[in-house]
Amino acid sequence: xxxxxPQIAFDHFAKIDLRVxxxxxxxxxxxxxxxxxxxxxxxxxEGRQVCAGIKAWYDPASLVGKQVxxxxxxxxxxxxxxxxxxxxxxASDLKAExxxxxxxAKPGPEERDVVxxxxxxxxxxGSRVS
Numbered sequence: 001x002x003x004x005x006p007q008i009a010f011d012h013f014a015k016i017d018l019r020v021x022x023x024x025x026x027x028x029x030x031x032x033x034x035x036x037x038x039x040x041x042x043x044x045x046e047g048r049q050v051c052a053g054i055k056a057w058y059d060p061a062s063l064v065g066k067q068v069x070x071x072x073x074x075x076x077x078x079x080x081x082x083x084x085x086x087x088x089x090x091a092s093d094l095k096a097e098x099x100x101x102x103x104x105a106k107p108g109p110e111e112r113d114v115v116x117x118x119x120x121x122x123x124x125x126g127s128r129v130s
Contacts, residue, residue, distance in 0.1 A: 017073035018089075018129035019043070020119055026060035031080040036060055038088070042072060043126015051084040057114040069117040069129055089117040 021040040024047065029035035035051045036058065042048050050070065071087040078084075092114050 015073075016071060019070055019072040020067050020123050020125060020127045020129060021048070021070045021072075022125045023063045023066050023068060026058075026063040028055060028060065029080060029082060031082070035079060035082075036063070037082055038063065040068075040070065040086075041125040042070065042086075043124065048072075048085040049083060050086045050088055051079040051082055052088045052090075052116075054088070054090060054114055054116060058116065063116070066116070067119050067122060067125075069119070091115050091117065 019042055021042040023038055024041050025039040026036050029037045029051055032051075034053045034055050036055050038050050038052060040048050040050055069089045071089065074086050076083050076085050092112055094112050
């Protein structure tokens with residue numbers, strides 16, 4: 001388990017806009033080995049594109065139709081030539097048999113699991129998470 005980050009004031013947390021979005025399509029990012037490019041229904045007419053570093057853990061087709069939790073109010077970011085309008089939340093954990101790297105290097109896909117956060121029951125895309 002990693003060390004906890006410093007506490008923040010509730011006002012800072014309240015600025016984060018967490019929403020539910022439905023994955024409409026997912027494909028490998030054309031210019032990055034670790035990224036997937038996803039089109040999301042976030043309840044807005046135009047939807048949004050998000051790039052996520054989950055390619056090692058997810059087949060793109062397995063994400064289509066899945067409802068995920070996103071950070072909706074991040075500034076857009078250019079990731080290897082594609083704009084990402086938000087972030088999909090995921091949990092990461094070392095596999096039981098994995099040993100922490102002695103040199104402090106970040107564990108790779110073979111040593112950890114990454115699980116995209118989703119909702120237990122289908123809700124309308126764009127629903128707030130609180």
